[in-house]
Amino acid sequence: MLALDDAGQRIIRHGTSYVLEAAEERVDAFRFRAICAQANSTSHGGEFERAIGLLRDALSLWRGPAIQDITSPTLNAEKSAWEEAKLRAVERLVTLEFARGHHSVMIPDLHAWARQYPYHEKLHCHLAEALHIGSRTAESLQVLARLRATLRDELGIDAGQEVHELESRLTGRPGELTAPVDVPVNLQAVEALQRALTETTRALQLLQILTG
Template structure:
């Protein structure tokens, strides 16, 4: 625990510093100042434990809602899936653990960002299935900027743009990812994305059907 907190910058008396931090944290958690119940921060062999209900932690609620949303989408109830995905995203407030710069915190951030990306993608897919193709465009644009070589994200963005009457932007999206893949990996986009590009180019009527998602997986 000391290594996680301070890494190579361990104070002169690390155990005493740790006890001081724990005491301050207990005071901060005692919001009402009543001390009518035990602190949720308890000692355990080798460290401390937050003894709290899982539903009081945003990350756990985010994960539960995400699982429920994916189950709803699997059952074909995409309206409910969109609602649950929205509830999950409402719990997201900036980059997780942004005030910590230790290696373990960065590892946790990467993992949680991956979960966030999956929720954005799932929400976009469910929205497309119920004809709500414009409202998730800002989030997809941001994901495409953050993950410029992700063909699944590019496909969802292309389809959403096309269904929003923005064929030119959909074609530009394909051109951007194709150029990047050729430049970075020396390879063309996958067959699914190329098929979608061809469909957008010829204004395939099938792209307007909301009962399917002809995009790369």
């Protein structure tokens, strides 16, 4: 039945076995790669909304881990490469959405990605930042606390500098790796500083997109 399909695929004999030959546009992985390349080109041209749509189309092609349920030392490197490509697309999408001020829109996606990648500090920081900007700072701090506990309990390591700095910014305490000490703070000044830092972050992200 596959051999009768004239839409870019065929079955051929290869030694004592058979091989399915398929055009790249029939393979999700290759379609994903092509759409991501188109999204990068589009964003460099300043069409950010179109690039966002393309990246969402590319990520929608994923229905589980790459090369799932296949045990093959030969394919392990390929599996890692495709997973890294997916993460790059996710991070690019978050950068574009945040630069457009769409933090709240990204919260459901970021929750899902944080569950999928429980050790990925940057994704958890993105989720915490989006929650904070949506006036959900308590939930934001819980995200970072769970991440630190997961890294400590399951991997025996401490969270990185980015996590500590974001946690310090959200609590209004000076950034440091040791346990923070409660000090009197001017809440209005802290909130004004947090708003300024958020706007600066958006501007830097947009500049990064424009300069490639």
